[in-house]
Amino acid sequence: xxxxxxxxxxxxxxxxxxxxxxxxxxxxxxxxxxxxxxxxxxxxxxxxxxxxxxxxxxxxxxxxxxxxxxxxxxxxxxxxxxxxxxxxxxxxxxxxxxxxxxxxxxxxxxxxxxxxxxxxxxxxxxxxxxxxxxxxxxxxxxxxxxxxxxxxxxxxxxxxxxxxxxxxxxxxxxxxxxxxxxxxxxxxxxxxxxxxxxxxxxxxxxxxxxxxxxxxxxxxxxxxxxxxxxxxxxxxxxxxxxxxxxxxxxxxxxxxxxxxxxxxxxxxxxxxxxxxxxxxxxxxxxxxxxxxxxxxxxxxxxxxxxxxxxxxxxxxxxxxxxxxxxxxxxxxxxxxxxxxxxxxxxxxxxxxxxxxxxxxxxxxxxxxxxxxxxxxxxxxxxxxxxxxxxxxxxxxxxxxxxxxxxxxxxxxxxxxxxxxxxxxxxxxxxxxxxxxxxxxxxxxxxxxxxxxxxxxxxxxxxxxxxxxxx
Amino acid sequence: xxxxxxxxxxxxxxxxxxxxxxxxxxxxxxxxxxxxxxxxxxxxxxxxxxxxxxxxxxxxxxxxxxxxxxxxxxxxxxxxxxxxxxxxxxxxxxxxxxxxxxxxxxxxxxxxxxxxxxxxxxxxxxxxxxxxxxxxxxxxxxxxxxxxxxxxxxxxxxxxxxxxxxxxxxxxxxxxxxxxxxxxxxxxxxxxxxxxxxxxxxxxxxxxxxxxxxxxxxxxxxxxxxxxxxxxxxxxxxxxxxxxxxxxxxxxxxxxxxxxxxxxxxxxxxx
Numbered sequence: 001x002x003x004x005x006x007x008x009x010x011x012x013x014x015x016x017x018x019x020x021x022x023x024x025x026x027x028x029x030x031x032x033x034x035x036x037x038x039x040x041x042x043x044x045x046x047x048x049x050x051x052x053x054x055x056x057x058x059x060x061x062x063x064x065x066x067x068x069x070x071x072x073x074x075x076x077x078x079x080x081x082x083x084x085x086x087x088x089x090x091x092x093x094x095x096x097x098x099x100x101x102x103x104x105x106x107x108x109x110x111x112x113x114x115x116x117x118x119x120x121x122x123x124x125x126x127x128x129x130x131x132x133x134x135x136x137x138x139x140x141x142x143x144x145x146x147x148x149x150x151x152x153x154x155x156x157x158x159x160x161x162x163x164x165x166x167x168x169x170x171x172x173x174x175x176x177x178x179x180x181x182x183x184x185x186x187x188x189x190x191x192x193x194x195x196x197x198x199x200x201x202x203x204x205x206x207x208x209x210x211x212x213x214x215x216x217x218x219x220x221x222x223x224x225x226x227x228x229x230x231x232x233x234x235x236x237x238x239x240x241x242x243x244x245x246x247x248x249x250x251x252x253x254x255x256x257x258x259x260x261x262x263x264x265x266x267x268x269x270x271x272x273x274x275x276x277x278x279x280x281x282x283x284x285x286x287x288x289x290x291x292x293x294x295x296x297x298x299x300x301x302x303x304x305x306x307x308x309x310x311x312x313x314x315x316x317x318x319x320x321x322x323x324x325x326x327x328x329x330x331x332x333x334x335x336x337x338x339x340x341x342x343x344x345x346x347x348x349x350x351x352x353x354x355x356x357x358x359x360x361x362x363x364x365x366x367x368x369x370x371x372x373x374x375x376x377x378x379x380x381x382x383x384x385x386x387x388x389x390x391x392x393x394x395x396x397x398x399x400x401x402x403x404x405x406x407x408x409x410x411x412x413x414x415x416x417x418x419x420x421x422x423x424x425x426x427x428x429x430x431x432x433x434x435x436x437x438x439x440x441x442x443x444x445x446x447x448x449x450x451x452x453x454x455x456x457x458x459x460x461x462x463x464x465x466x467x468x469x470x
Numbered sequence: 471x472x473x474x475x476x477x478x479x480x481x482x483x484x485x486x487x488x489x490x491x492x493x494x495x496x497x498x499x500x501x502x503x504x505x506x507x508x509x510x511x512x513x514x515x516x517x518x519x520x521x522x523x524x525x526x527x528x529x530x531x532x533x534x535x536x537x538x539x540x541x542x543x544x545x546x547x548x549x550x551x552x553x554x555x556x557x558x559x560x561x562x563x564x565x566x567x568x569x570x571x572x573x574x575x576x577x578x579x580x581x582x583x584x585x586x587x588x589x590x591x592x593x594x595x596x597x598x599x600x601x602x603x604x605x606x607x608x609x610x611x612x613x614x615x616x617x618x619x620x621x622x623x624x625x626x627x628x629x630x631x632x633x634x635x636x637x638x639x640x641x642x643x644x645x646x647x648x649x650x651x652x653x654x655x656x657x658x659x660x661x662x663x664x665x666x667x668x669x670x671x672x673x674x675x676x677x678x679x680x681x682x683x684x685x686x687x688x689x690x691x692x693x694x695x696x697x698x699x700x701x702x703x704x705x706x707x708x709x710x711x712x713x714x715x716x717x718x719x720x721x722x723x724x725x726x727x728x729x730x731x732x733x734x735x736x737x738x739x740x741x
Contacts, residue, residue: 319582
């Protein structure tokens, strides 16, 4: 066994980074996580995707993972303070070596799917080498920084026979400071006798929001989710019913609601329904996470990302009411072409249900780049275009049926946009998304429920949704 | 840092809006009604106000419709141009004329029609159909039909038959003809100011008031969960549930059904 090799047993010199997975999320993110979110249609669409890594059973033989391991380093030592942190796993198996810039092995680690390992090292460039001798990742470690090693999909799953290359390995210049299972403060020790919770908790949360949290012995959170969901649902219905059906029945001078009243009501309704959908989805995923006792490490090396999104904006309309809510439910399928760069078909949608005058099919192209990914938060910038094909439903009333129908019955249009894509990961492969978007329609843009916005109208939209990564 | 993050999110939430301009174009159309005895006006959401005139008058030989087109656009010029993309279409065949609103697919939801007045001879039968909009008809002496999804209907007609359908709205009709009035939700008031005629009134939620022209040969049927109050020359009762009474040979049928409301029947008093 090479010096510094660890095989899964907890080492007495373990040093755990407390900054990677805070026990409680700070300030503004907390509602997105604890309050988190969903709508039934979204849940049904996403429920078909397996929660594979969530269901992975922990090894009962694992030693207990401490949440607050002691720090053996000297906090007053500048060298200690400047060290960075490299994390490997969970979800991978096999043996890897971490090499420094000189090619010296600084640590060898045996990965197990259910464990996350971490090592504190001085700043510098390190390579991660697999058992077959191939370098699988190169990491630039900044002072005080933290990096997660991107391991290839071939290392996922059960551990292959650990055979290290027989080539002699030069001794490392210094022993690794720390190799230790990284405790996830958000995770809990597994309870082998309650494995039913892994499927029951999210299922119950899908049926009645908050019940999954209660099953997970988090009654406070469960009650909070339940009350919040009921409040948002009741509020949404009340706002919907508050609309005066006679608004505009007497013409544009018969305005029974002021512009500000209309905008506030529509904005509140959009906010309530968006928050409700996010809360519903998020609490299901949260129940699954807590039930399995797993932490969250966003899966950066994914191939396909599937998103379900509702883009919403409040815009003017001709006549009365003077303002309306514009909704656009879409699905996006994006592939990660190279690290951080995504390309794919986005904004796929159909607008024919509840539409009396036309049918619209839309799809688009999108290119995005992940500008920021720290802990559970990703920030992508993306640009794209939406293409819409629209056909008028039916034909206008004609007394003389022998006349040909009007040729003006179909349109093709495009909308250009740029967006900021904020993704908060609730599970390793699941995220809740908040997407501010700016778009300019090049032609009339059609929305659900017979709504449309004119060309060249600068449009700010706010999207909410969920994403899954394969 | 977190304060900045909150501010950022507030900004994000406030930025769900659309910028643009509104446009407006008044219009006035008229069409000849020679050989036309029935006119149907079927238009999207708009109030409809009809004033019938004497066909013998020199200035009352045509159908006149005036109003305005309201639009939105990404720019002022686009908003103005969009108002030009809508028109009223007049078709006729065999004594029947149809007026519809035609909007190009580009501007279907960007252009709104608002009819301010309709004028036609009182001897032409009239059919009105709209979505959301109050309907007011005054002076039409021929048969009249009004269909609206949401809106109050107020009719002061002559001796022609009157049919009214509204999903939501109050109906008030003064007519000397047969009346068939239905409101999904809203009160109904019928004043029979001519000879005794049949009347059929249904409402889902609302009170009904009927003033009948005569009760000598009446078949009266009322169904209402609330109070049924009948005070005519020959009938005087207060009840609830179902009420049926026949006077004379019962040739004039008055049927009133209110799913949720009260019903009152009186003799018509011109004063």
